[in-house]
């Protein structure tokens with residue numbers, strides 16, 4: 001580079017740099033203005049920087065005054081064109097951003113984000129991000145709605161389930177009071193049974209509310225799964241006999257799991273009782289437990305005749321009891337229907353242990369599979 005060129009570069013750099021800096025400061029101060037004016041500001045700064053450089057070089061005698069006049073004229077025309085282009089580009093940008101704002105506003109009102117905004121990648125990214133947010137919002141709204149729905153159902157189901165035995169109790173006490181009961185001892189026994197059932201139900205509700213409130217206190221310790229299963233089998237034996245259901249169990253020796261003993265036996269006995277209740281006379285209920293690489297697996301298989309897809313998706317819902325469970329016939333047939341809380345409690349306890357529970361059809365019935373981390 002020759003000496004002259006060096007001087008030109010330095011002079012221009014100094015002057016244009018100064019103008020650029022000034023323009024930058026003004027743009028910064030006006031950063032809250034519309035995109036359109038910011039674009040105009042950028043274009044004007046660019047043109048003024050060229051003009052400043054040109055004037056400076058002419059002052060340093062590198063340009064004749066005639067050349068300066070020509071260049072100035074060119075700069076003025078080019079500047080006007082640049083500002084117009086900037087104004088147009090700024091308007092388009094401003095319109096895109098206004099459209100995006102309107103879409104976002106509609107998103108706020110309707111809860112779903114639909115946008116056709118194109119434009120620079122930043123805009124499409126923003127729009128894509130809003131679309132994803134709207135999807136997540138819709139999902140959580142659906143979850144909330146389902147939860148709300150099941151809460152409402154629970155209240156109506158539970159009040160239904162409490163009203164029936166209470167009406168029975170009232171009728172029986174009235175009969176006893178009026179001396180109309182021909183067999184008071186039978187009435188007493190039946191009242192006792194009804195009260196026991198309601199106590200069980202209230203206990204279940206209480207347990208469930210503790211699970212949902214997240215205050216379920218677990219004291220995990222090494223538990224021999226074989227012992228828990230044997231205990232549950234012993235506890236269910238009389239019911240199984242009464243219903244003519246055969247119980248079978250196979251637990252691998254020495255399967256240990258770290259779990260809350262009371263919680264675990266509740267899980268096993270709830271599953272076992274359900275299986276017995278849904279297995280016809282002479283059917284078989286099979287319970288087995290084994291160690292798997294990532295913990296232990298406990299399965300209860302019955303002969304319920306299979307569950308529909310809808311049943312499978314709802315069995316763990318709080319209060320859900322299948323379509324026919326709340327009719328008096330069914331309640332009688334199963335020796336006093338429950339309240340549809342058993343499996344919700346099973347799920348709550350298993351998940352509090354960081355485990356999983358699932359149900360699948362398994363000829364001639366279904367299988368509940370609990371997996372607990374070792």
Ligand SMILES: Nc1ncnc2c1ncn2[C@@H]1O[C@H](COP(=O)(O)OP(=O)(O)OP(=O)(O)O)[C@@H](O)[C@H]1O
Pocket residue numbers: 204274275276278302304307315320321322323325337338339340341342343344366
């Ligand atoms: N082993 C099973 N085989 C077939 N259906 C089952 C089985 N276990 C549960 N179900 C279905 O799932 C529903 C919910 O079961 P859950 O244990 O939660 O309630 P419940 O047994 O009806 O009452 P609770 O357990 O509160 O006394 C049952 O009413 C039944 O329809």
Ligand SMILES: [Mg+2]
Pocket residue numbers: 270273274338341342343
């Ligand atoms: Mg149950």
